[in-house]
Amino acid sequence: MGIPEPLRRPAVFLDRDGVLNRAFLRGGSPRPPASLAELQILPGVPEALNALRARGYLLVVVTNQPDVARGTASRALVDGIHRRLRGRLPLDAILSCFHDSTDACDCRKPQPGLLLRAARELRIELSLSFMVGDRWSDVEAGRRAGCRTFLVGRGYGEAPAAACAVRVGSLAEATTVILGQVGAP
Numbered sequence: 001m002g003i004p005e006p007l008r009r010p011a012v013f014l015d016r017d018g019v020l021n022r023a024f025l026r027g028g029s030p031r032p033p034a035s036l037a038e039l040q041i042l043p044g045v046p047e048a049l050n051a052l053r054a055r056g057y058l059l060v061v062v063t064n065q066p067d068v069a070r071g072t073a074s075r076a077l078v079d080g081i082h083r084r085l086r087g088r089l090p091l092d093a094i095l096s097c098f099h100d101s102t103d104a105c106d107c108r109k110p111q112p113g114l115l116l117r118a119a120r121e122l123r124i125e126l127s128l129s130f131m132v133g134d135r136w137s138d139v140e141a142g143r144r145a146g147c148r149t150f151l152v153g154r155g156y157g158e159a160p161a162a163a164c165a166v167r168v169g170s171l172a173e174a175t176t177v178i179l180g181q182v183g184a185p
Contacts, residue, residue, distance in 0.1 A: 008125035012052050012178065013115055013142060016063035016094075018134030019152055019171055020045055020085060030134070032067065036080050044172035046089060051175055053090050058122055061085070061094040062114040062131075062141070069100040093118060109133075110140035115147065132174045148181075150174040 016032070017023040022040040023030035033039045049059055061082075067073035075098070082094045095114045097107040107113035119126050131142025134152040142149040151167050152174065168174045 008123050009056065009058055010128035011058035011060050011118065011122070011124040013118070013129065013131040013147065014059065014061050015133035015135070015138045016061050019132055020061065020089065023134070032065065032073070033081060035077070036084060039081055039084055041088060042170065044170055048172045048175040049090050051179060055179055058092045058124060059090060060092055060118045060122065062109065062118065063094070063096050064109050064137070065096050065098050066100045068098040069103065093122060110137040110144065112141045112145035115141060115145035130178055132171055
């Protein structure tokens with residue numbers, strides 16, 4: 001008789017800019033912090049993440065960071081932001097796509113590659129998991145991976161994400177809904 005396979009766990013996948021920390025509207029588009037000094041964790045985020053962790057969810061950031069490929073942000077800045085977030089928030093992993101939209105990779109949201117990679121590496125059960133994002137591409141990546149999805153409405157003026165199960169105003173609001181789900185761990 002073989003060794004039993006370890007159980008798969010549920011996760012909450014989180015976009016970074018606009019969900020965990022403030023995104024900055026520049027040229028009409030949401031942008032990441034341009035420096036470590038600009039990094040501002042949004043109100044209620046630490047409490048929401050602690051509540052999710054207490055209920056057994058893994059917390060995994062999945063973020064597109066194309067400014068590295070475009071040459072408008074350094075990899076060192078992105079890594080510094082991630083170190084600071086990991087130092088202040090109870091995150092299990094941060095996975096990034098550094099490609100631009102023209103690179104046709106499988107890791108850039110709306111493709112589900114980052115979520116699928118996390119599921120393999122961290123033994124995540126995608127059907128019990130959630131994706132919380134502030135852009136249509138976040139929601140679409142979650143849908144393609146088989147997760148339930150939340151769109152944090154930031155009023156960016158993008159086309160609405162039709163596949164979004166729930167629209168919320170913040171991660172804290174999404175957390176309230178997640179923890180109230182029937183059958184949630």
